[in-house]
Amino acid sequence: MFFKYFNNQRKQQNNQLNQSEQEDFKVQLFRTIDENIENIKKLYDSPDDLITRKFTIGNTNQECAIIYIAGLTNKTVIDNRIMQSIQIESVESGKNVEVKGDALLNTLHEKVLHSSVSKVVNNLDEVSLAILSGDTALFVNGTDKVLILGTKGWENRSIEEPISEGLIRGPREGFIENIRTNTVLVRRRVRDSNLRFKAYQVGRRSKKQLVVSYIEGIVNPDLVKELNRRLESIDLDDAPESGYIEQWIEDDFLSPFPQLSHTERPDKVASALDQGKIAILLDGTPFVLIAPMTFGNTLQSPEDYYERWIVSSLIRYLRYVAAFIAVFLPSLYIALVSFHPGMIPSKLAFSLAATREGVPFPALIEALLMEATMELLREAGIRLPKPIGQTIGIVGGLVIGEAAVRAGIVSPVMVIIVALTAIASFSMPSYGMALSFRMLRFGFMLIASVLGLYGIILGYIALNIHLVNLKSLGVPYSAPFAPSFYGDWKDLVIRAPITMLTKRPKYTQTGDTERMDNKGGNST
Known part of the structure; x- marks a missing residue:
């Protein structure tokens, strides 16, 4: 009820937006170039990169002007395809062309300037947005309309391999900012x-x-x-x-x-x-x-479909095990050591007791100290320059772990558990889900320190209740586990052979459910 209340409040606020605030106030243009240029300069406060160029068409007295922002436009396009086209056409036409105002603007638009991206606008808001987007505005004296020409040409980052999603096998192209x-x-x-x-x-x-x-x-x-x-x-x-x-x-x-x-x-x-x-x-x-x-999507990688199905299935199953370790391993250690030592095999219990001898902190404080240190090292490794960050993450973890054990602050077993937990969280294909697991890990550690294994089980039940009630764009987050779509299980924990993946996921309720025509194939 608490979650639904805040969601309903936000939806009501979104639906009650003032309609007048959503619509831009349309400021009309003047019929003289000088007034329009002055308005635009006032609007932008006359910046240095606002280029305004007035000119006369050929040997006539038809005055025009172009306005653009340097750096956002392709100067070659402006010089060769706009200015040169206008002047060449006007010289060839001579004084026979005496059109003015709207007629001249339409002539330039339809017969002279052969731009693939062009449109005529009649208000200052659209002109301003076009200029700020890298287009060029062409003004003609005697008309309150403006010709917008597509001249975008700023610098872009080249297409490179994605940094956040590395693969051994697969395409090397990644999205950029354009x-x-x-x-x-x-x-x-x-x-x-x-x-x-x-x-x-x-x-x-x-x-x-x-x-x-x-x-x-x-x-x-x-x-x-x-x-x-x-x-x-x-x-x-x-x-x-x-x-x-x-x-x-x-x-x-x-x-x-x-x-x-x-x-x-x-x-x-x-x-x-x-x-x-x-x-x-x-x-x-x-x-x-x-x-x-869905939850299952977070443990899937594009590389699962580029390798053979047996290898991909084993790796995907390993990710589910890693997800369990990333969330529950420290809390299980705390619960067993603090509340249920009888569940530990005798030889292992004696070994754990020997390693914890002399440690001044309970298991919870020990785990919190090491997990917090690991999170700090992880964050420092991300923020520092790449060569230094890698050194800090590896050397820092080794040095601090070894020093903590020698000082008797933590036990060697706790260092091993924290290291395994960190490695398991690094194996998650989805960085967002890895962050969620890191947060949940601390919650389960606190519950385990109070209620032991009973607390872990109660927390796990509560977590599943939340997952089955959570939705993504109205689709159940826990699908196809719950609600169960058994046909989709062929591409969930395991990845069936490509020839068997003939259907699209049922939880999205697609129109065309057939992914391939398997007539004569080996699938069922």
Whole structure:
């Protein structure tokens, strides 16, 4: 009830946005160039990178002007395709062309400037947004309309291998910060005429472009409608990263689990689209969101499908074991040592007692000290420069662990347990889920220190209750475990042979359920 109350409050606030605040006030343009240029300069406070160039068409007295921001535009396109085209055409036409105002603007648009991206606008808001987006505004004296020409040309990072998702086998291309490049990377892998890209604008001030991608005919239309409703409720000044969008549209903001997955890999997005999921691309970030998401998706990697099914199944099963270790191993140690030593084999119990002799702290404090130290080393390794960060993470852990054991502050067994827990958390393909496991680990440690194994079991039950009630874009987070879709279990804990994966996931309720035509194949 507590979670639902806050979610309902947020939905009511989103639905009660003032309609007048959502609509931009349209400021009309003047018919004289000088007044329009003055308005734009006042709007931007006359910055140094605002380039304004007035000129006369050929040997006529038709005055025009172009305005753009240096660094956001391709200067070669402006000089060769705009200025040169206008002057050459005007010289060839001579004085026979005496059109003015709207007629001249239409002539330039339709006959002179052969730009693939161009449009005519009639208000200052659209002109301002176009200029700030890297386009060039062409003003003609005697008309209150402006011709917007596509001249975007800022520097972009080259396509490189994703840093956050390393693979041994698979494509080496990753998304970059340019949304157009990212949509091209998706189109290269999904050459389907039903692939859709629906554009939004987010951020009252930043006005960034957001694109929703899905395959029509496969995706569930209800998922698209629900996502559109949530995206249209976004009311932010700026969305610098897709994490802002993720936190705004997630189902339960109080849950420790991520409800949308993010990736830098185009092949992972293409695979998700083929399964009937939706991709959300935001300009300015290489991380693309995928919805809906389930718990099983967090333990899957694109490389699972590039290797043979036996190898992939063993590795995926190992990840589930690693997930259990990452969450429960320290708490199990605390519970057994503090409350249930009789459950430990005799020889092992004697060995543990010998290693803990002289340790001044109980098992909980011992575990908290080591886990907190490991978290600090992990965070320091991320923030420091890469060569130094690796040294700090490895050497720091070895030195501090050895020094703590020699000083008698912690037992050697605790160092081993903390090291195994850290290694297990590093094996998670999803960084967001690894963070969730790290948080849950501390919670289970506290419960184990009070109630022992009974507390761990109660916490596990509560965790499962939360998981089966959690949703991602309205889809059960625990699917296909619960609700059970046994057909989807072929690609869950194990990865069945490719020839047997003939159906798309049932929990997304796709339109086209057939993934391949298996007539004459070996699958059933």
